[in-house]
Amino acid sequence: MSELPVVNQPPHRCGALLDHVTRRIRLRSESVLAPLGLRPRHLVALTVLRDRRGCSQQDLAKTLEMDGTNVVGLLNDLESANLVERRRSPEDRRRHIVELTDVGIKQLVKAEFALAGVEDDVLGGLDPDQRETLYNLLYLASSRTEAVACVEAANVDDC
Amino acid sequence: MSELPVVNQPPHRCGALLDHVTRRIRLRSESVLAPLGLRPRHLVALTVLRDRRGCSQQDLAKTLEMDGTNVVGLLNDLESANLVERRRSPEDRRRHIVELTDVGIKQLVKAEFALAGVEDDVLGGLDPDQRETLYNLLYLASSRTEAVACVEAANVDDC
DNA sequence: CAGATCGTTTGTGTAACGCAAACCATTGAT
DNA sequence: ATCAATGGTTTGCGTTACACAAACGATCTG
Numbered sequence: 602m603s604e605l606p607v608v609n610q611p612p613h614r615c616g617a618l619l620d621h622v623t624r625r626i627r628l629r630s631e632s633v634l635a636p637l638g639l640r641p642r643h644l645v646a647l648t649v650l651r652d653r654r655g656c657s658q659q660d661l662a663k664t665l666e667m668d669g670t671n672v673v674g675l676l677n678d679l680e681s682a683n684l685v686e687r688r689r690s691p692e693d694r695r696r697h698i699v700e701l702t703d704v705g706i707k708q709l710v711k712a713e714f715a716l717a718g719v720e721d722d723v724l725g726g727l728d729p730d731q732r733e734t735l736y737n738l739l740y741l742a743s744s745r746t747e748a749v750a751c752v753e754a755a756n757v758d759d760c
Numbered sequence: 761m762s763e764l765p766v767v768n769q770p771p772h773r774c775g776a777l778l779d780h781v782t783r784r785i786r787l788r789s790e791s792v793l794a795p796l797g798l799r800p801r802h803l804v805a806l807t808v809l810r811d812r813r814g815c816s817q818q819d820l821a822k823t824l825e826m827d828g829t830n831v832v833g834l835l836n837d838l839e840s841a842n843l844v845e846r847r848r849s850p851e852d853r854r855r856h857i858v859e860l861t862d863v864g865i866k867q868l869v870k871a872e873f874a875l876a877g878v879e880d881d882v883l884g885g886l887d888p889d890q891r892e893t894l895y896n897l898l899y900l901a902s903s904r905t906e907a908v909a910c911v912e913a914a915n916v917d918d919c
Numbered sequence: 920c921a922g923a924t925c926g927t928t929t930g931t932g933t934a935a936c937g938c939a940a941a942c943c944a945t946t947g948a949t
Numbered sequence: 950a951t952c953a954a955t956g957g958t959t960t961g962c963g964t965t966a967c968a969c970a971a972a973c974g975a976t977c978t979g
Contacts, residue, residue, distance in 0.1 A: 618898035739777035
């Protein structure tokens, strides 16, 4: 009936592009992270844990969208490297509160520093501003993701 | 010695975020794509093939950063579904020129359409403009990627 | 002709999962 | 106090997506 001035073009799907770019980064990351005793998946977990300063193992599983049993293994890796600490929750002693240790924080920073070359390589087509924008968009998307997970977890609005 | 007016903050690494967001999309994509007989990796290959209208199998392997033998299997899948066609290159009959078929193009569009919900779900924190920006940044990054691959392939500057 | 190259097949290994079952410690409701 | 539900853990099994190596046919190139 009415035509809005803004062109109504179909939005692009970025799933495939994400897959593609992510794979390129991940492949290179593996070799850079190996000397640090880390794998890409560990890095994801560590960054999540840095954002949320401490969360239950189930929350982590939900955020990572990963099976609980596999999260156990992931955390075993991180804990035996002293990057992460499992503390019993005082409110519910069944729960583990997972938190980064100081070593964990430092190691994460170190890893990120070491990955500079990788990102320069893969994201070389983007200038620093564009990369920052990319980061912010991804951060926004992933943090809403966590908010949703949190709401689902609480199943109420006291998130 | 001199302080520039622009804040010189360390750039963020988006590798982990990319991993995270991509995983969330991929998980959901799998179930959406299954009825179409596709997997996420097929979609990546199809989008690459749509961009480059026809390329050798080796180029594809290089772009996908995937082992040649595995690309064969991937293309076998796509070809037996009539989404892709392997033609002998007239210049070098050892080479296969891989191209999307009409069916392939349609199926790709269909798949992308079907993935709308998935992206709404995962990227719900971004408004349409932001999503478009995200797409453009990823596209930029991945196409430079291909340019580099192409230069490496040719090993000259006639790319 | 001889050696390199493109694609293919086959076969082997590995990492990252998902899923199910059984277990313990703890909680919360009756 | 009892008993079911819950959080975490372990074990074990299956699957998928790879990488890598070896050997082959067809083809190109010197």
